Amino acid sequence: MLVFRWAIILLLLVAGVSFAFYAGTGQPRYRRFGWIVLKWTLLAALGFFAVLIAERGF
Numbered sequence: 052m053l054v055f056r057w058a059i060i061l062l063l064l065v066a067g068v069s070f071a072f073y074a075g076t077g078q079p080r081y082r083r084f085g086w087i088v089l090k091w092t093l094l095a096a097l098g099f100f101a102v103l104i105a106e107r108g109f
Contacts, residue, residue: 055099062092 069085
């Protein structure tokens, strides 16, 4: 579980750095990469927390 949390944090950091590169350089490839990483990270995080909630029961 700790590994998944660290992976999510690191991927969010990668997305943030990518957006910072976009702000600094203006190259759209950094923004596009940041959105892709952010989208898949949030989907993975939602899936991870959904599994945790399902394990506890409603």
